[in-house]
Structure formats: C-alpha cells, structure tokens
Amino acid sequence: MEYRKLPKGNEMISVLGIGLGGIQQNSDEVIQTMISKAIANGINFFDLCCGAKNVFLPFSKAIENCRENVYFQLHFGAVYDPITSEYSWSRNLKEIKDTFTWEMQILNTSYVDFGFLHCVDEINDFEELQKNGVFDFLKTLKQNHIVHHIGFSSHTPSVANKLLDTGIIDLMMFSINPAYDCELGDELGIGNYKERQELFLRCQREQVAISVMKPFFAGKLLDAKTSPFKQELTIHQCLQYALDRPAVLTCLPGICSLHDLEELLSFNHATKEEKDYSIIGKFNIESFEKNCVYCNHCQPCPRHLDIGLINKYYDLAKVHDQLAYEHYDKLTKKASDCIHCKHCDNRCPFHVHQSARMLEIANFFKK
Ligand code: SF4
Ligand code: SF4
Structure with missing residues (x-):
C-alpha cells in the first residue's frame, strides 16, 4: 500500500x-x-x-x-x-x-x-x-x-x-x-x-x-x-x-x-x-486533446525523464506553487536533459507535442 x-x-x-x-x-x-x-x-x-x-x-x-x-x-x-x-x-x-x-x-x-x-x-x-x-x-x-x-x-x-x-x-x-x-x-x-x-x-x-x-x-x-x-x-x-x-x-x-x-x-x-x-486518449475527447494528463504512457524516454511528473511540476509552477519549483529542482533528470528525439510525441495518445513542451518547460525553469 x-x-x-x-x-x-x-x-x-x-x-x-x-x-x-x-x-x-x-x-x-x-x-x-x-x-x-x-x-x-x-x-x-x-x-x-x-x-x-x-x-x-x-x-x-x-x-x-x-x-x-x-x-x-x-x-x-x-x-x-x-x-x-x-x-x-x-x-x-x-x-x-x-x-x-x-x-x-x-x-x-x-x-x-x-x-x-x-x-x-x-x-x-x-x-x-x-x-x-x-x-x-x-x-x-x-x-x-x-x-x-x-x-x-x-x-x-x-x-x-x-x-x-x-x-x-x-x-x-x-x-x-x-x-x-x-x-x-x-x-x-x-x-x-x-x-x-x-x-x-x-x-x-x-x-x-x-x-x-x-x-x-x-x-x-x-x-x-x-x-x-x-x-x-x-x-x-x-x-x-x-x-x-x-x-x-x-x-x-x-x-x-x-x-x-x-x-x-x-x-x-x-x-x-x-x-x-x-x-x-483514444476516445477522441476534445477536453483532453493536447493536454498532458501525466499518465507517462509515452515512456520509455531514452534520457530517463519522468515526463508526467515534469509536466505536473510545470503546471503547478505556472500557478505559482513554490514547492513545485523546489521539487523540480530536486529531479535528477530535467526538461533540459531532453534530446528532442520525439519518441514521446509519437507515443502520446493525447497528441501532446511533448518534445516541444520540454523545450518550453526548460526555458520556463531556466528563468
Ligand atoms: S505526454 Fe502524453 S503520454 Fe506523456 S505523460 Fe503527457 S499525456 Fe501522458
Ligand atoms: S523527446 Fe525528450 S522527453 Fe520525449 S522521449 Fe525524447 S528525450 Fe524523452
């Protein structure tokens, strides 16, 4: 449990x-x-x-x-x-x-x-x-x-x-x-x-x-x-x-x-x-389309990024959750480690352009 x-x-x-x-x-x-x-x-x-x-x-x-x-x-x-x-x-x-x-x-x-x-x-x-x-x-x-x-x-x-x-x-x-x-x-x-x-x-x-x-x-x-x-x-x-x-x-x-x-x-x-x-993601529901729901179905990432968690911290940080910044900081692999191989883009049933989002996330946390 x-x-x-x-x-x-x-x-x-x-x-x-x-x-x-x-x-x-x-x-x-x-x-x-x-x-x-x-x-x-x-x-x-x-x-x-x-x-x-x-x-x-x-x-x-x-x-x-x-x-x-x-x-x-x-x-x-x-x-x-x-x-x-x-x-x-x-x-x-x-x-x-x-x-x-x-x-x-x-x-x-x-x-x-x-x-x-x-x-x-x-x-x-x-x-x-x-x-x-x-x-x-x-x-x-x-x-x-x-x-x-x-x-x-x-x-x-x-x-x-x-x-x-x-x-x-x-x-x-x-x-x-x-x-x-x-x-x-x-x-x-x-x-x-x-x-x-x-x-x-x-x-x-x-x-x-x-x-x-x-x-x-x-x-x-x-x-x-x-x-x-x-x-x-x-x-x-x-x-x-x-x-x-x-x-x-x-x-x-x-x-x-x-x-x-x-x-x-x-x-x-x-x-x-x-x-x-x-x-x-295959039910074609508009609300979920292009929204990361943190499911991690797009794994495995060759750079071992926890894609779902990185996205959750990003969404939280955008609404000014200070703890999310701290949690993100502690991750061993961050969005900046993404090599944009697009494996996740092809795997995501919600059609999230995750490789592009990783760039956005890396820039956000760099600031
Ligand atoms: S990018 Fe898609 S598959 Fe990957 S965690 Fe987000 S919703 Fe799930
Ligand atoms: S694009 Fe980035 S996050 Fe997606 S699988 Fe490749 S390295 Fe991992």
Missing part, C-alpha cells in the same frame, strides 16, 4: 480508502469483517458518510484496538432517520450537534480526524452553514482539538473555491473521474476541464489535499454499456487516473461486499500496464 502525507499535518494516509455509503445492507458481522480486513490490508482511511446508522457500531468495533492508526472523515450535515436509520442531510445545528454527540459515543472516540462541512454544492449551502452556526461549531471543535482538521465535500468548483478562500481547509472531498473531467458525466460532474484542473492545482499550491469520491462514476465507467466513452475502463485505470491528479491524497470508492473490497485491494498488485489509463 502506498501512503501519502497530509500536507497540513503528519498523518500518512493510504491511497486506497473506503466510502461507507453502500455497505449498510450487510449484517453487522460482515461489515465488521470487511473493515477489519481492509485495515489488515493497509487501508487506514474511511469516509463516514454512511448509508445508514447501523454501519457505525460494526465500524467502531473494527477500529477499537487500532483507533490511533485509523483516520476518518465525519460529515457535519449527514444525519440518520430515527425510524428507518437511513442517511439524510440537514442544516439544522441542533440536529447536527445531536448526531455528532451520538457518533462520538458509538465510535468510542474522543476526537475526529477530519470534520467535514457536508455536501456544499451551492453557495447557498455554505451561507446556510455559516448562518446556522455549523461552521462556527466546527471551528470551535478544532480549537478544542476535538476535530483535528476541517474539510468539506463538494461537487462544484466555484463553491469549492469559496471554501478554500477561508484559508482553514485541510482536506477537500471532490468527485473526480475521466467522465466528469471531460464534461461527459452527470449533474454531479460540474465544471469544465480547465476549471476543474485549476481547482486541483490551487489545492496543491495551497497544500489542501483532496480525497476522491466517485472515481468510477458510480460504476458506470466499468461497463461499456453505461460508460459515456462506450468503452469500459478498469478499476485500476480509474484509481490511477484519480491518484495522478494534483493534490489527490486518497480515493474513497464505496464498497458493498467483500468481493468489492478484494477488487479494490487488487490495485496494490496491479502492474504499471494494468494501471495505464492512456486509452482515454
């Missing part, structure tokens, strides 16, 4: 996490077994916006002997029906406080790793959370070290940018997959490629990490019949695609069964070829 460090913290988070929004139809025993198995296989990150209330107890039992090694996001605004126990959402401070008190008790914990403003998709959502005192409640919990980090979940770049403007966000949960990034998703894939890419670059520049929801577009990308590309992608390709976006810390697909968990864990043993998502 690969672990990535939270930029504003010391937590090392597994690149594979689990969203608990679809696990609720299993028995308590099976849920506990699934969580324990995930932890035993190196997963240490969970999204606790649960499909129903019954998930909390088996989750709590699964983490009771390893609480300090497990991290989770708790959503302030996700509430559970007192009769059916099913998930719903609320902006009512009392209801949110009562849910939080119950969650802390059942989870048998004194702290929350990530306290999230839940589902902030419209600017009205954020205004309401401020007006109703939910944002202040979360900030007070952070001051009292009960919540370690503040985050939010959203599907909307313009609203996410407003949240980032507050300067107190450490983690953003956002829906990322190739369909959403090229405007072929559903109503939750908001923003065009440029807006979304700018948001991810901003997050990286401001050291706000991203946890990814819907990496498989609710499973639609995994089946040619439901994929907007009319061709299936594998879970390995979708996960790698999401993990290669700037600022991404972890992916949190939902799992419904032990079989789903095993499939997710198979990512750890997948080969580079199995994770290669450059096939999307």
Whole structure:
C-alpha cells in the first residue's frame, strides 16, 4: 500500500480508502469483517458518510484496538432517520450537534480526524452553514482539538473555491473521474476541464489535499454499456487516473461486499500496464486533446525523464506553487536533459507535442 502525507499535518494516509455509503445492507458481522480486513490490508482511511446508522457500531468495533492508526472523515450535515436509520442531510445545528454527540459515543472516540462541512454544492449551502452556526461549531471543535482538521465535500468548483478562500481547509472531498473531467458525466460532474484542473492545482499550491469520491462514476465507467466513452475502463485505470491528479491524497470508492473490497485491494498488485489509463486518449475527447494528463504512457524516454511528473511540476509552477519549483529542482533528470528525439510525441495518445513542451518547460525553469 502506498501512503501519502497530509500536507497540513503528519498523518500518512493510504491511497486506497473506503466510502461507507453502500455497505449498510450487510449484517453487522460482515461489515465488521470487511473493515477489519481492509485495515489488515493497509487501508487506514474511511469516509463516514454512511448509508445508514447501523454501519457505525460494526465500524467502531473494527477500529477499537487500532483507533490511533485509523483516520476518518465525519460529515457535519449527514444525519440518520430515527425510524428507518437511513442517511439524510440537514442544516439544522441542533440536529447536527445531536448526531455528532451520538457518533462520538458509538465510535468510542474522543476526537475526529477530519470534520467535514457536508455536501456544499451551492453557495447557498455554505451561507446556510455559516448562518446556522455549523461552521462556527466546527471551528470551535478544532480549537478544542476535538476535530483535528476541517474539510468539506463538494461537487462544484466555484463553491469549492469559496471554501478554500477561508484559508482553514485541510482536506477537500471532490468527485473526480475521466467522465466528469471531460464534461461527459452527470449533474454531479460540474465544471469544465480547465476549471476543474485549476481547482486541483490551487489545492496543491495551497497544500489542501483532496480525497476522491466517485472515481468510477458510480460504476458506470466499468461497463461499456453505461460508460459515456462506450468503452469500459478498469478499476485500476480509474484509481490511477484519480491518484495522478494534483493534490489527490486518497480515493474513497464505496464498497458493498467483500468481493468489492478484494477488487479494490487488487490495485496494490496491479502492474504499471494494468494501471495505464492512456486509452482515454483514444476516445477522441476534445477536453483532453493536447493536454498532458501525466499518465507517462509515452515512456520509455531514452534520457530517463519522468515526463508526467515534469509536466505536473510545470503546471503547478505556472500557478505559482513554490514547492513545485523546489521539487523540480530536486529531479535528477530535467526538461533540459531532453534530446528532442520525439519518441514521446509519437507515443502520446493525447497528441501532446511533448518534445516541444520540454523545450518550453526548460526555458520556463531556466528563468
Ligand atoms: S505526454 Fe502524453 S503520454 Fe506523456 S505523460 Fe503527457 S499525456 Fe501522458
Ligand atoms: S523527446 Fe525528450 S522527453 Fe520525449 S522521449 Fe525524447 S528525450 Fe524523452
């Protein structure tokens, strides 16, 4: 399992996490077994916006002997029906406080790793959370070290940018997959490629990490019949695609069964070829055309340049990410080492003129 460090913290988070929004139809025993198995296989990150209330107890039992090694996001605004126990959402401070008190008790914990403003998709959502005192409640919990980090979940770049403007966000949960990034998703894939890419670059520049929801577009990308590309992608390709976006810390697909968990864990043993998502370059999607998506499909470079990484640092440096300059400086092979052999130009399915871009990148960093 690969672990990535939270930029504003010391937590090392597994690149594979689990969203608990679809696990609720299993028995308590099976849920506990699934969580324990995930932890035993190196997963240490969970999204606790649960499909129903019954998930909390088996989750709590699964983490009771390893609480300090497990991290989770708790959503302030996700509430559970007192009769059916099913998930719903609320902006009512009392209801949110009562849910939080119950969650802390059942989870048998004194702290929350990530306290999230839940589902902030419209600017009205954020205004309401401020007006109703939910944002202040979360900030007070952070001051009292009960919540370690503040985050939010959203599907909307313009609203996410407003949240980032507050300067107190450490983690953003956002829906990322190739369909959403090229405007072929559903109503939750908001923003065009440029807006979304700018948001991810901003997050990286401001050291706000991203946890990814819907990496498989609710499973639609995994089946040619439901994929907007009319061709299936594998879970390995979708996960790698999401993990290669700037600022991404972890992916949190939902799992419904032990079989789903095993499939997710198979990512750890997948080969580079199995994770290669450059096939999307062949789908003739205008948004991706001539944009480097950092996939490294154009390897091998005879000069051993990490072409994807060099391009990522370049994109970040262009939006004034100081760390990107430092990271670029540390590379043993830089754009200036390119001999313009054009091997990458011929290999790139996105038709990026990479040899020319290397010249541009070398000149940029020389300045
Ligand atoms: S140049 Fe093309 S193949 Fe190479 S990393 Fe960029 S997008 Fe991928
Ligand atoms: S053109 Fe430059 S970056 Fe591309 S393969 Fe050749 S040496 Fe490597």
